[in-house]
Amino acid sequence: MYIQINNTTTFVPTNFAIANMKIEDLIKSNTELPLAKKTMLNMMFTQNCSLEGFNEILKSFDLSLEQFNVLRILKGQKGNPANMSLIQERMIAKTSNTTRLVDKLLLKELCTREVCPDNRRKIEVSITEKGVKLLAEINPKVEHYENKWVEKLSVDELNTLNTLLEKLRS
Numbered sequence: 001m002y003i004q005i006n007n008t009t010t011f012v013p014t015n016f017a018i019a020n021m022k023i024e025d026l027i028k029s030n031t032e033l034p035l036a037k038k039t040m041l042n043m044m045f046t047q048n049c050s051l052e053g054f055n056e057i058l059k060s061f062d063l064s065l066e067q068f069n070v071l072r073i074l075k076g077q078k079g080n081p082a083n084m085s086l087i088q089e090r091m092i093a094k095t096s097n098t099t100r101l102v103d104k105l106l107l108k109e110l111c112t113r114e115v116c117p118d119n120r121r122k123i124e125v126s127i128t129e130k131g132v133k134l135l136a137e138i139n140p141k142v143e144h145y146e147n148k149w150v151e152k153l154s155v156d157e158l159n160t161l162n163t164l165l166e167k168l169r170s
Helices: 035-059 065-075 084-090 100-106 128-151 157-168
Strands: 003-005 009-010 111-116 123-127
Touching: 003 084, 009 035, 035 065, 035 128, 065 084, 065 100, 065 111, 084 100, 084 123, 100 111, 123 128
Parallel strands: none
Antiparallel strands: 003 009, 111 123
């Protein structure tokens, strides 16, 4: 589905046939799945569906989801540099190669990297003005997508879902 955001047409993947299907139907299982397996498959499938939309939005800006995550971490520093360790610990995908991600952002002039004057072994990374402007352009599209993604759930359902997901991770 294509939607209009700030005079820009953006693709938002929605597959109505998938929207109301049970996970067993989606994976074409002929047997009822054990509840734990069904839950895990539902979470993984839902994650993949949600990521498709994020990736589609970011693709038009030549960014990966991980690069976008790094930019948001750097912007959250409010003008202060971040070291590689701080970026890594705040990443959503902990397995990301932070050095490689920063290198790609450097090539796009979205961040800077400097050796810390107090500790020459420490690298400090900061977002550039170009990076801040890019985030300002992307964020409304991402927020719109996030809101569209959860619009079928009530506030109480969203709070319950977040509580349950946090409980699963604890």
